[in-house]
Amino acid sequence: MKTGVPFREGLFQGSDEKGSLLGARCRQCGQIIFPRREACLNCLGNDLELIQLSRKGKLYSYTIVHMPSEHFEPPYAVGWIELPEGVKIFSQIRGWQERPLETGMDMALHFEKLWDEEEKEVVGYVFRPSTNGGA
Amino acid sequence: MKKVAVVGVGETKFSGPQDMTEVELFAEAAMEAITESNLKPKDIKALFVGNALGDFAEGQGMVQSLAAENIGCLYVPATRYEGACASASMAIRDACMWVASGYYDIVLAGGVERAATMGTGLATRTFAMFSDSRYEYPAGITFPAVFAMLTHLYADTYKIPLQKLREQMARVSIQSYKHGSVNPRAQFYGKNADMTVEKVLGSFVVSTPLTLHDCCPFSDGAAAVVLASEEVASKLTGKPVYVTGTGQSSCGPLGNQSDYLPRIRAREISSQRAYEMAGVKPQDIDLCELHDCFSIASLIAAESLGFFDYGTAGEAWEKGEADIGGKTAVNPSGGLKSKGHPIGATGAGQVYEVVRQLRGEVEPERQVPDAKIGMTDTLGGDGGTLVNMIFERGW
Numbered sequence: 001m002k003t004g005v006p007f008r009e010g011l012f013q014g015s016d017e018k019g020s021l022l023g024a025r026c027r028q029c030g031q032i033i034f035p036r037r038e039a040c041l042n043c044l045g046n047d048l049e050l051i052q053l054s055r056k057g058k059l060y061s062y063t064i065v066h067m068p069s070e071h072f073e074p075p076y077a078v079g080w081i082e083l084p085e086g087v088k089i090f091s092q093i094r095g096w097q098e099r100p101l102e103t104g105m106d107m108a109l110h111f112e113k114l115w116d117e118e119e120k121e122v123v124g125y126v127f128r129p130s131t132n133g134g135a
Numbered sequence: 136m137k138k139v140a141v142v143g144v145g146e147t148k149f150s151g152p153q154d155m156t157e158v159e160l161f162a163e164a165a166m167e168a169i170t171e172s173n174l175k176p177k178d179i180k181a182l183f184v185g186n187a188l189g190d191f192a193e194g195q196g197m198v199q200s201l202a203a204e205n206i207g208c209l210y211v212p213a214t215r216y217e218g219a220c221a222s223a224s225m226a227i228r229d230a231c232m233w234v235a236s237g238y239y240d241i242v243l244a245g246g247v248e249r250a251a252t253m254g255t256g257l258a259t260r261t262f263a264m265f266s267d268s269r270y271e272y273p274a275g276i277t278f279p280a281v282f283a284m285l286t287h288l289y290a291d292t293y294k295i296p297l298q299k300l301r302e303q304m305a306r307v308s309i310q311s312y313k314h315g316s317v318n319p320r321a322q323f324y325g326k327n328a329d330m331t332v333e334k335v336l337g338s339f340v341v342s343t344p345l346t347l348h349d350c351c352p353f354s355d356g357a358a359a360v361v362l363a364s365e366e367v368a369s370k371l372t373g374k375p376v377y378v379t380g381t382g383q384s385s386c387g388p389l390g391n392q393s394d395y396l397p398r399i400r401a402r403e404i405s406s407q408r409a410y411e412m413a414g415v416k417p418q419d420i421d422l423c424e425l426h427d428c429f430s431i432a433s434l435i436a437a438e439s440l441g442f443f444d445y446g447t448a449g450e451a452w453e454k455g456e457a458d459i460g461g462k463t464a465v466n467p468s469g470g471l472k473s474k475g476h477p478i479g480a481t482g483a484g485q486v487y488e489v490v491r492q493l494r495g496e497v498e499p500e501r502q503v504p505d506a507k508i509g510m511t512d513t514l515g516g517d518g519g520t521l522v523n524m525i526f527e528r529g530w
Contacts, residue, residue, distance in 0.1 A: 007273040035270060041391070061291070063283035064343040065275065070260050072275045079284065080393070088393045092274045103291050114273060124273060 007114055007124040011035050013052075019111050020052035021125060023087060032085045055109040056130060057083040062093060062101045071115040081107050081127045092126045099129035106130035136235040140368035140375035140529055142361050143172030144487045145245075149322045149356035149475030152252045157189045160357040161202040161247040164483075168243065169206070172361040173371050176207035179361070180239040183230040184215050185222030185246025186479040191261045192249040208243070217479075219265040220428065221515030222246050223358065224482025224522035228381045230362050231524075240367045245359030248477035251352070258353050262478075265516040267388035279342040279350055281389060281517045282429035286344055289397040289431060293446030301344055303449025304430035305335035308348045308472055310458055311427060315469020317500045322354050322475030349430040354475035358483035360490070368529070375529035376490045380413025382406055382523045389517040402439040402514065405521040410441075413525040415508060417441030420525070422464040422492055422503045424485035425512040427471050433457075436512055437465060440523070464503040467492060482522060485511040493528050 006012065012021045023034040028045030034053060039046045062079030065072070077093040079101070093101065094112065108130040113121045145167025147160050155163070161184065169176060184199035195201070203213040216226040223246025230244035250258050259277065266276045286304070290297045309330045315321035316328035330348065338347040368375040384405035386392055392400045410416060417440060425440065427433040434448035442463045443451045451457050457465040468474045468488040471481060489509035491497050513522045 008269055011270060061284040061287045063280045063287070063345075065277060065280050065283075066340045066342060067259065067277065067279065068256075069263065069275055069277055071273075076275055078275050078280050080390075088390060090271055090274055090276065090390060103287060122273075126274075 002116070002119065002121045004113070004123040005120050007122050012111070012125050015111050019109070020055060021089065021109065023051050023053045023085070024048040025051050032087055034087045034089060053085060053087060054083045057081040057089070057107050057127070059101060059103055059105045059107050060088055061103060064096065077101065093128070094126045095128035101129070137237050138365040139231045139234045139362055139378045140365060141378065141486065141490050141526065142363045142368050142371045142375060143168045143174070144360045144490045145171060146320055146358040146484055146487045147356050148320050149354045149477055149484065150251065151322065151352070151355070153355050156193060157186065157195060157198050157247045157249055157357070158201045158205050160355065161198070161245065161359065162205040164245055164247070164357040164359040165202070165206050165243055168245070168359040168361045174241065174361065178241050179208045179211060179243045181211055181233065181242045182208060182213035183226040183242065183244040184213065185224070185226040185482065186215055187217055187219055187222050187248060188250065188253070188261050188478070189248070191257065192253045198247065202247070218520040219515035220426070220476070220478040220481055221513040221520045221522045222479040222482070224485070224511065224513035224524065225383065225520070227360060227483060227486055228383055228522055228524060231378050231381060234362050234364055240364045242362050243359055244362060245357065245483040246480035247357035248479035249355045250476070250478055251355045253353070255353065265519070271388055277342065278517065279345055279429065282431050283342040283345045285397045285435065286431045289434065292397055295446065295449065297344060300449060301336060302332055303453055304349055304434065305332040306452040307427065307430040307433045308335050310452060311466055311470045311472035314467050314501045315473025317498050318469050318474055321469045321473055322352055323469065323473045327473065345429060351428050351471040351476040354477040356475060356477035356484065357480045358487045360483060360486050373530060374494050376493050376526050377529045378524060379527045380409040380411070380415070380525035382408030382412070384521045385519060387519050389519070392518055397435055398445070399435060399439055399514070399518045399521065401518055401521040402436065402512065406440050406512070406523040409510070409523040409525050413527070415525060419508050420463050420510045421506040421508050422467055422489065423510040423512060424466055424468060424470065424488050426514040427466060428476060428514070430472070432514070433465065433470070440510070440512060459501065459503050467497070467501045467503055482511060482513040485513060486524065486526070489526050493526060
């Protein structure tokens with residue numbers, strides 16, 4: 001079995017059941033951002049705390065891509081998911097063949113393989129239509 | 136700041152894959168612009184060259200220096216600009232600033248690209264480099280996907296049924312094909328003049344709900360302009376076209392503008408700067424070459440530029456208000472959709488068109504009657520770079 005490695009360090013932690021996306025909250029103005037950065041773009045404050053973002057959100061917009069890209073065979077879906085914190089996450093969307101996508105629908109966070117590399121499989125966050133209610 | 140005039144323009148045909156190198160393409164456009172200006176290459180004090188992907192397209196870096204040498208501009212500063220699809224507009228805007236400062240009196244600016252020669256696979260991969268490689272690219276982002284998502288957002292935000300919106304978007308493509316079909320420099324010259332809404336909607340799906348005819352092509356091509364101070368311009372031409380306003384705005388990945396989408400906030404700020412600098416309003420603009428990389432992009436751009444109210448641009452296209460004879464003539468060249476989109480050259484191609492429209496020199500079928508004020512709008516990345524420029528007749 002190949003070792004799973006995140007496509008980028010520092011964006012998320014954990015696995016399917018308990019994992020979460022890692023954002024930051026500005027202690028000065030309260031702005032919540034993803035991904036994290038050193039300074040708040042809203043107030044330029046640099047006192048930010050690490051926070052775990054909600055695992056559920058609503059589908060803000062989406063598309064089903066019918067052209068191949070480097071790592072993904074078409075058709076595959078991508079979209080923005082708006083979390084209760086107000087942050088919009090750009091993500092691949094899975095499970096759309098079973099549950100037709102619709103703006104505003106409830107979505108849930110998962111961690112899955114994105115693509116294979118020689119010795120490892122690259123994992124990342126995806127969202128799937130939620131089966132048991134939204135945020 | 137001193138007044139800056141366009142005194143000459145040049146352009147290659149925009150096309151599919153072809154054999155000329157980027158240096159050769161740029162030289163062809165540059166020499167046309169220099170010759171038209173009644174100048175010689177030795178008169179050019181500096182070059183500003185937009186080029187996004189030449190390194191990948193043909194393994195050629197430093198294209199600006201080789202291009203300068205190729206046209207006989209030796210020992211002058213030559214600088215390359217990279218801002219994805221807005222590269223050439225950035226180059227021209229900066230060139231304007233150098234002339235406006237009084238430091239140079241005659242400069243050459245433009246751009247070149249061989250995106251079609253790259254082939255769809257390499258072009259798709261390298262275009263995706265203009266998204267954020269930290270987290271947009273690994274999720275599978277593509278530019279058609281970005282504008283497809285904006286299409287859904289546009290329909291949701293302005294409460295337009297998706298099918299109706301798609302029909303309005305088809306009108307955008309049909310208008311662009313019509314003008315490009317009579318523009319000899321256009322990639323689709325002589326083609327697609329008989330496009331119908333049914334054909335647009337029925338063409339193959341690229342990224343739902345966008346179909347092939349909603350999307351601009353990959354193109355090869357180059358364009359260049361000669362800019363001069365007012366004093367020099369008055370000696371060279373009786374028809375100087377003044378650059379009266381410019382604006383540029385950067386914003387990184389599209390997510391940074393997510394509070395505004397489907398509006399592109401960077402464009403609103405960039406165009407506002409240009410309007411203020413020129414002292415004109417959107418309703419004063421007779422024609423605009425805007426960044427229609429996708430049909431929905433035209434609607435979004437025309438609204439952010441202030442030509443139509445938010446959510447009404449589709450209706451405007453249906454009524455002919457965005458066409459020649461309407462409120463603001465949009466893309467009489469055929470735009471990116473039909474004239475073509477050689478990304479590093481696109482902005483210079485827009486300036487080429489606006490200047491020739493203001494001089495009254497384009498084919499009669501697509502000439503905007505008595506055009507006095509024109510504007511360009513160029514977008515790079517997924518809204519991360521915006522450049523707007525306003526041009527006015529100087530006679």
